[in-house]
Amino acid sequence: MSDTESERRPEGRDGEVIIALRDVAKRYGAIQALAGVSLELRAGEVHCVAGENGAGKSTLIKILTGAISRDSGSYEVDGRAVGDLTPSGARDAGVGVVYQELSLLPDLSVGENLLMGRLPARRWITRPAELRRRAKAMLEPVGLGLLSPDTPVRETSLAVRQLVEIAKVLGEEPRVIIFDEPTTALSADETSSLLAQIRRLRDDGHAIMYVSHHLEEMFEIGDRITVLRDGRPVTSAPIAEFDHDSLITSMVGRKIESLYPHTRRTIGEPRLRVRGLRPMGVGTPIDLDVRAGEIVGIAGLLGSGRTELLRALFGADPVADGEVSVDGTRLPAGNPRRAVQAGLGLLTEDRKQLGLLLELSIRENASIANMAEISRMWLIDRQRERGLVEGLLGGLRLRSASWEQPVSALSGGNQQKVLLARWLATRAKVMLFDEPTKGVDIGAKAEIYQVIGDLAAQGLAVLVVSSYLPEVLGIADRVVVMRAGTVVGELPAAGATEEDVLKLASPTGRPTQGVPSLQAPGGQHER
Structure with missing residues (x-):
């Protein structure tokens, strides 16, 4: 890296407009992706952009980063109009972006990914010690100081890759940083750490644009919110002028009475029965019943084994021991075809890679x-x-x-x-949902919750894995908590809090062994 590259870009004074779009429009054939959109990104401010899928957020980000050109309107940097920026021109203007879809090369090391295009070298020979030093300095601010820069990216978890992606952008020391759904793959603790990092960047004078489907994150770190609907601006105001309900109404154009709908259901006999199940590498067996008409939530920290449990139930992963049955029919281990024939359905977390x-x-x-x-x-x-x-x-x-x-x-x-x-x-008689609303906007979330409730009302047994605790507590009748690959406790969702779940899920939590089952009894049930 040259002396010029190593110098920190001067940050703007708080409130100073660094990037401004004026009356921007973009059309794709018959589809008007953006129309009349104006946006200011100011130093020392987190500007949140909200809207349903298809509202124009991704198109807006692409225009800001030079990935596509606008049809009309102006783009200003420090008060000076610029033409159609290229991606390199946007980076030179100080615009950095952390995309939801990762851009890391899995076969290269973490350090090589971080410094791609500017590897420290002498006479065209890379200097490994210098590469590790610089990479380590880039990893520290995102909480990855203990991660070796020599680690191949393919050996890291999805959450770690997201943090490496963020470190890569921060290493370019941009004046404006755009975050596009950065917490999708992160645990609650990792999300909290990232939001704290964003607050520090804002306090250092960076202009932040933050896009997320998680509204509580906007209220936690946002200073201003701009709402887009069908490619057009609906409103832009300080965050203090919104509450949760008014923001949802602005986004979807209608009032959503209850994000987690109440459905009247009859809880019947167990449809899914699990006895002594031990996924590979797990020592403690798992016993679990899910009844007809019942929604059971599976909670736990990242790496607790929630997804692995669903895959083992479905026969997609091998198991060391145990049995799974649907309506009394025992399923052979490791046979997804027989599981489907017996009435099991699995919606995977990664719908693009493993589903569609x-x-x-x-x-x-x-x-x-x-x-x-x-x-x-x-x-x-x-x-x-x-x-x-x-x-x-x-x-x-x-x-x-x-x-x-x-x-x-x-x-x-x-x-x-x-x-x-x-x-x-x-x-299907039993539906297994793994992160059913990941990457889904607030309007579609409400519809998916309604569908899940309707399925249970029709007599299906439903098992839902989610990293978002309000979602688990909002739609489930019962919450089963996992840690280290096994079940450590159960809670009735109606009376449980997020703190109750986290106490069980954390390494210092105590398993509720010997506690009577909190499974819902038969009969009428409203949730």
Whole structure:
């Protein structure tokens, strides 16, 4: 790194406008992605941008970072108008961005990723000791001081990769930092540490733009909020002028009476029964029942084994011991096909990598798990297939121009609905949800919660894993807490607090061994 590169860019005075967009518009064919959007990013201020999926947030970020050009409107840096910025021009202007989709190269080390394009070298030979020193200095501010820069990125967790991505951007010492859903893969403690880091950056004079579906994060660190809806600005005001309900109403254009809807359900006999289950590497066996009409939440810290439990139940991962049964039918271990036939459905956390077939249409993605019913003599009956898809997706209120639209073009919430339709087509009796609202906007969240409640009301047994404790407590009847791969306690959701869950989930928490089961009894139940 040259002496010029190593110098810290001068920060603006608090309140000074560093970046300003005036009346910006962008159109993609018939779709008006942005129209009349004005935005100021000021030194010493966290400016939050809120809106549902499709509101124009991603397009706005791409214009700010030079990834795409605007059709009209002006872009000013320090009060001076600039033309169509390239990504390198935006970086030179001091704009850095932390994207939700990671850009790290998994086969390279952490240090090499951090200093890509500016590796310390002498006579074209990399200097490993200097690389490690610089990389370590970049990792310290994001709480990764103990991570070796020599560690290959592919050997790190998703949460660590997100923090490395943030460290990489901070290493360029930008004046303006854009955070696009930075906490999606982080635990509660990691999210808290990141938000504290953002506050320090703001106090140092950086201009921060923060985009997130987690409204509580905006209220925790935001100074100002701009709301976009359908590509147009709805309002922009200091955060003190909003509360949770008014912000949601501004975003979705309608009042959502209850984010976690109440459904009247009959709790019946156990549909999912787990006895002595030990996923590989886990010493303590797991016993668990989920009844017809019941929603059970699985809570725990990052690495507690929640996802591994769902994969073991579904037969996707091997188990050391134990048995799983659905409606009294025992499932063979390690056999997802038999699990599906018995009535298990699994919505994975990573819907793009492990769930959806992105190049196929909505119709094909929704029907692919039920080929036997829609096929005749090894040929797909298109009329039968369309009837199946319309019946399922119509009831889920999927928003799309056509069932032939590529599923990759849908918002996160609508992609989740396609996956859900796929499993409902198999006549599932038990649904396993792994982070069902990850990357989903607030309006779609409310709809997904309603769908989950409706499924339970229809008599399905539902198991939900979520890192977001208000979500677990809001939709579940019972909360099962995991730590180190096993269950350490149970709580009734109606009377539990986030603190109660965290006490059990933390390493210093005590397992509730010997405590009577808090499973819901049979009969009528309202939640």
